[in-house]
Amino acid sequence: MRIIEKNSYEEMSELCAGIIGAQVLMKPDCVLGLATGSSPIGTYACLAEQCAKGLLDFSQVQTVNLDEYCGLPGDNPQSYRYFMDTQLFNKINIEKENTHLPDGCAADMQAECLRYEKLVAGLGVDLQLLGIGHNGHIGFNEPAEDFPVIVHSVKLAESTIQANSRLFDRVEDVPTQAVTMGIGTIMKAKKILLIAGPDKAEIVERAMRGAVTPQVPASVLQLHPDVTVILSKA
Ligand code: F6R
Numbered sequence: 001m002r003i004i005e006k007n008s009y010e011e012m013s014e015l016c017a018g019i020i021g022a023q024v025l026m027k028p029d030c031v032l033g034l035a036t037g038s039s040p041i042g043t044y045a046c047l048a049e050q051c052a053k054g055l056l057d058f059s060q061v062q063t064v065n066l067d068e069y070c071g072l073p074g075d076n077p078q079s080y081r082y083f084m085d086t087q088l089f090n091k092i093n094i095e096k097e098n099t100h101l102p103d104g105c106a107a108d109m110q111a112e113c114l115r116y117e118k119l120v121a122g123l124g125v126d127l128q129l130l131g132i133g134h135n136g137h138i139g140f141n142e143p144a145e146d147f148p149v150i151v152h153s154v155k156l157a158e159s160t161i162q163a164n165s166r167l168f169d170r171v172e173d174v175p176t177q178a179v180t181m182g183i184g185t186i187m188k189a190k191k192i193l194l195i196a197g198p199d200k201a202e203i204v205e206r207a208m209r210g211a212v213t214p215q216v217p218a219s220v221l222q223l224h225p226d227v228t229v230i231l232s233k234a
Contacts, residue, residue, distance in 0.1 A: 001208065001227045009197060012232035013042025016129070016195050019228065020047060021056050023127045023191075029060040033120075033128030033186075034088075035139075036065065036080045039195045040129060041087060048091035058094040064120050066130070066139040066186070068104040070153060070177035078168060079104070102151065102179040109153050113179060117151040120185055128189035132196050135159050136203050136216035140180035143215045149184035153177055183220050191226045194218070198233055 006012040020043065023030050034040070050056045065080060074081035081101050089099050100119060106112035130138050135157060141148055142157040156164075156176055165171040186192070196204050207218035208229065214220075221227050 001222065001224075001229065003208065003229045003231065005231050005233055007232070008234050009042055009232045012195055012197075012230050013040075013046055016040070016043040016193060016230055017046030017050065019193055020127065020129065021050055024056055024058065024061060027126060028057060029062075030126040031062045031064065031123045033125040033181075033189055034063050034065050034084065035129050035131050036067075036083045037131045039131035039197065043129070043195065044088040044091075048088060051092040056092075058092045061094055062098045062123055063089075063094070063100060064123060064125060064181075065099075065101040066128075067178055067180035068102045069175040070104040070109070070179060071175050073105050074101075078173075104175075104179055109179065113151040113153060116179070117182075117185060120151070120181065121188065125189035127191045127193060128186060130186070130192060130194040130218075132194060132200055132203060132207065132218050133160055134163060134200065134203055136207050136218045138183075138194075138218045138221075139186060140178040141183050141186075141217040143217060145214060147183040147214045147217065147220055150182040151179065151185055152182055153179045183214075183217060187220065187224055192221060192224055192228070194221065194227065194229045196229070196231055198231075201231070204229065204231060 068080045072079040102116045103112050140154050161174045165174050168174050207216050212219045
């Protein structure tokens with residue numbers, strides 16, 4: 001595991017975008033696993049800028065996102081589909097049909113989980129970008145008794161609902177369920193890139209240097225052969 005410390009959010013974002021950009025340059029038809037949340041916003045802005053300058057070409061890239069809230073359609077500004085469209089996809093030359101997220105509004109959620117698991121496994125993720133929750137979650141794999149293996153629907157932890165409520169008018173508006181890649185789904189990615197700000201220092205330390213336990217889901221990354229962690233000190 002490589003751990004790189006940067007002085008600021010901007011520097012972290014530039015380096016993260018540089019690594020993702022290098023992946024796209026080396027393999028123009030690569031599969032990128034993507035995340036939402038505050039952490040990758042700067043990275044996506046850098047990627048959009050490089051694409052606008054003609055330095056990156058996403059025309060053959062496929063993307064798979066980690067997760068989606070249940071019950072929010074893609075045109076809802078709080079949905080992760082909307083986030084990805086506005087923060088990245090609408091700003092780069094990617095084909096919309098090559099951008100994949102779980103369908104949080106599927107009538108048969110079990111069938112949707114299986115569909116998404118097969119899709120991700122079939123594509124094969126070259127590089128998976130991750131953020132980390134204050135409780136150590138990755139995707140929406142919350143602390144639990146076991147590591148959930150495949151794509152599944154999940155009840156969000158109260159701490160996650162509280163953390164994510166900053167983006168909603170009222171905490172009651174935050175969906176309580178989501179659909180997420182499992183830990184096994186994430187671990188199949190060839191390379192993993194995790195970014196975190198200083199507010200995550202304590203949980204990153206536990207995840208990277210503490211015991212591997214489903215109580216700290218990100219700790220499983222210690223078992224992956226190719227993980228890069230970029231931390232920002234400010
Ligand atoms: C988002 C996701 C989550 C976030 C995590 C950190 O798709 O899967 O695990 O990465 O909650 O969120 P931020 O970056 O907002 O602190």
